[in-house]
Amino acid sequence: MATTALLQVQGLAVQAGGVRVQQGLDFEVQRGEVLVVVGPSGCGKSTLLRHLVGLERPAAGRVLLDGHDLHHGDEAALAALRRRFGVMFQAGALWSSMTLGQNLMLPMRLFTALPAAECARRARFKLALVGLQGGFELMPAQLSGGMRKRAALARALALDPELLFLDEPGSGLDPPNAARLDELVLHLRHYLGTTVVMVTHEITSVFAVADRALYLDEHAKTMTALGTPDELLRHGPLAVRQFLQRGAAPAPAGPDRHPRGSA
Amino acid sequence: MIAVAADAGLQPVWQHTGPHWTLTLPAAGPGQRGEPTPLPRDLAAGARVVVDGAPLQAWDAALAAWLFELAEALRQRGAALQTETLPAGLQAVLALAQPTALADNPAPDALRAAALPALPRGRAPSQAAITVAFFGEVLLALGRWLRGRSAMRGADVLQQLDLTGPRSLPIVLLSCALIGLMLAYMGGAQLGRIGAQNFLADVVTVGMVRELAGMMTGIILAGRVGSAFAAQLATMKAGEEIDALRVLGVDPISHLVLPRLLALMGVAPVLITFGAVAGVLAGWPAAVGAYGVTTAEYFNQCLRALSFTHLWIGLFKGMLYVALVALAGCREGLQAGRSAQAVGAATTAAVVKGLLWIVAAACGTTVIFTSLGY
Numbered sequence: 001m002a003t004t005a006l007l008q009v010q011g012l013a014v015q016a017g018g019v020r021v022q023q024g025l026d027f028e029v030q031r032g033e034v035l036v037v038v039g040p041s042g043c044g045k046s047t048l049l050r051h052l053v054g055l056e057r058p059a060a061g062r063v064l065l066d067g068h069d070l071h072h073g074d075e076a077a078l079a080a081l082r083r084r085f086g087v088m089f090q091a092g093a094l095w096s097s098m099t100l101g102q103n104l105m106l107p108m109r110l111f112t113a114l115p116a117a118e119c120a121r122r123a124r125f126k127l128a129l130v131g132l133q134g135g136f137e138l139m140p141a142q143l144s145g146g147m148r149k150r151a152a153l154a155r156a157l158a159l160d161p162e163l164l165f166l167d168e169p170g171s172g173l174d175p176p177n178a179a180r181l182d183e184l185v186l187h188l189r190h191y192l193g194t195t196v197v198m199v200t201h202e203i204t205s206v207f208a209v210a211d212r213a214l215y216l217d218e219h220a221k222t223m224t225a226l227g228t229p230d231e232l233l234r235h236g237p238l239a240v241r242q243f244l245q246r247g248a249a250p251a252p253a254g255p256d257r258h259p260r261g262s263a
Numbered sequence: 264m265i266a267v268a269a270d271a272g273l274q275p276v277w278q279h280t281g282p283h284w285t286l287t288l289p290a291a292g293p294g295q296r297g298e299p300t301p302l303p304r305d306l307a308a309g310a311r312v313v314v315d316g317a318p319l320q321a322w323d324a325a326l327a328a329w330l331f332e333l334a335e336a337l338r339q340r341g342a343a344l345q346t347e348t349l350p351a352g353l354q355a356v357l358a359l360a361q362p363t364a365l366a367d368n369p370a371p372d373a374l375r376a377a378a379l380p381a382l383p384r385g386r387a388p389s390q391a392a393i394t395v396a397f398f399g400e401v402l403l404a405l406g407r408w409l410r411g412r413s414a415m416r417g418a419d420v421l422q423q424l425d426l427t428g429p430r431s432l433p434i435v436l437l438s439c440a441l442i443g444l445m446l447a448y449m450g451g452a453q454l455g456r457i458g459a460q461n462f463l464a465d466v467v468t469v470g471m472v473r474e475l476a477g478m479m480t481g482i483i484l485a486g487r488v489g490s491a492f493a494a495q496l497a498t499m500k501a502g503e504e505i506d507a508l509r510v511l512g513v514d515p516i517s518h519l520v521l522p523r524l525l526a527l528m529g530v531a532p533v534l535i536t537f538g539a540v541a542g543v544l545a546g547w548p549a550a551v552g553a554y555g556v557t558t559a560e561y562f563n564q565c566l567r568a569l570s571f572t573h574l575w576i577g578l579f580k581g582m583l584y585v586a587l588v589a590l591a592g593c594r595e596g597l598q599a600g601r602s603a604q605a606v607g608a609a610t611t612a613a614v615v616k617g618l619l620w621i622v623a624a625a626c627g628t629t630v631i632f633t634s635l636g637y
Contacts, residue, residue, distance in 0.1 A: 053510050079512045087510045093503035097422075097495075107511050110414060155507075 006031045006163055006195050009052070012061035016047045020059055024222040027214055029163075034189055034196040036206050036229075039216035040243065045199040046090065048216065049167050052197065053087050054078070065163070083111050085163040086156030090171060092148040094140035100127060100151050101136035107158045126154040130184060146177040153184065157192075164188070166198040170205050182208040203244055215240045277303050286333075287315040292326045300333050308341030316349035327356045397594045401524065404516040408525075414517045415525075423526030427488045428533065434487065435534045436541045438479050439471065443542025446470045447549035460554045464546070464564035471542035473573045477581020478625055480534045481588055484527065485617035489592035492523050493613030496596025497606040505597070520593040524586065531585035532578055539577065572637050580628050584621045591617040 005028035013023035021044035029035045037045050050056045052063055054070045063070040065081050073081075094103050104123035108114055114122070120136075127135050130150040140148060149169060156164055166185065170178030182205050188194050200206065206213050207229050215225040215232065217239060225236045233244045276287040284306060306312070314330070316322075334344040334357070346354050388396070407413045450466030496519060499505050505515050543565055550556040592613040599609035 050506075055506055055509060075512075082510065082512045087507070089503040089507055091502050093507040095504050095507070096499065096502065110511060110513060 008064040010062045013059040014047050014051045015059045034211045036210035036213045037199045043216045043218035049199050086161035087165045088152045088156040090167040092152035096140050103155050104158045126157050130154045163195045170202045282310050284312045290318045290320050310342040313345045322353050400516045415521045419522035420526050428530035435483050435538045439538035440541040440545035443545035447546035451554040463550045464561045465568040467546035468565045468568040472539045473577045476535050476539035481584030481621045485588045489588040489613045489617040490610045492592030493596040493609045497599035497609040501601045524589045527589040531582050535581040587620040588617040
């Protein structure tokens, strides 16, 4: 199975500001899987994500995307790897001086030889996928928080990535909007076959979208559980169960209760 | 039972029975005091102190804080505070303030010490090293651009040209005109003492063209544009926009710094030229009105003083100042932290660095050109 894993993390130690926040991380993400990284605020989830996308150099260990080391190799090889994943940042990180359309088209123009009209057509389609039809000419500052997150998701999809990294997609959104975003992630996985690695502390999201969940413990400074959310809820270590129960108790908060008009 | 402190009704009263103590709180509570509660001297380690809250009529956060401090002091002495007779709400608040550990989790400190090998701490690079590295990266990016292999978008340059150029012109014109006027008065006053008012035009022309138009343009752009660059880039950094570029493999220097630098270098000669003309023109009414130089003499002398050397030195210096302003702004923006406060700090630092670099460059170039005989 090891050869088919899309993302392999081996003995990874991550640091932020010179402080080692997590270490001994070993896990794999299979193609088509939704892996959710959970843990309390400050346990190093977002830092781990910054390492997984190659923004930070690991203190130890490797990150392999389809068998290629993400932190070693010549610039051309790294550029080829970067093309294969999309990242949605916590605050959206849309380039504020460009319209949504330009935000989506910039990666396409940088990495593909598509003509401008084709880029625009694809950008409009991606915006429609996330429910932002007609948002092509809008500036990021004109959007609400939920729209900004969806636009960021659309930009992460610009290059049709095999792998999507999402940093706290539901944070700062009201529950229906957060649920809508979760549902959107599931749709994308279903229709586009995208593999998803998602960082969150919203437990409702974990149960809504995760195939497997990875728990990072803030005290042990390493992963203490990896499995399906139900497994972790029933048989995980106490800290993990306590963490998950907070969200699982008021149970019926599934995304199905908020049907989307368009899909 | 032996009472240690009397003054009942105002002070808490300590009483002890064998090694254990009772602390009776006055009806109005112990009140607010800056001083921590003095513990009885003969309170031994292992003692239990029961707080008698029966006389209490009401309690507030101040009492909770007072009791919390008392409990800490007792814990250090090896004694324990028992709060069973206190009002239930107060007990709950005090319990909440106690440090607790999750039953299942091992003590965090022990684990941290066991699991985490000490990380070798490299020395953080100095500010000067960051500046040198930044200048180097900009030079490399410029090299890529000259070889036509840059990710820079032409549209960005045009946008920055529009933002920085035309809108800076009025204030550059105004400040240069005022400087020209001032030069004329200063020059006139000094030259008039030796009867050399006719050379007033030389002072204004050479001063404006060679030194001051460029410097004023640099100063205005440091305040108007350098700060804006820093604020834009720092905000982009705080909003993870720079990370979003880096994830795509886009070099922020090529994509963000280069367009700003090139745009500012593009507008600089225009602004400097207009500024110099404004300064010379502003000196004219002063020369005519205050020092009796005729209009024809003034402009004739201006043209005679204006040599090609002054022109290119003035433009060179001005371009250098403006480049430094752009670099200072971009450097501070890209080096900023990830918070709103950091954006403000970066903006301030950009202006201060920009001005400092301008003055240093002005001094350096003046010494060099003068000693080279230009």
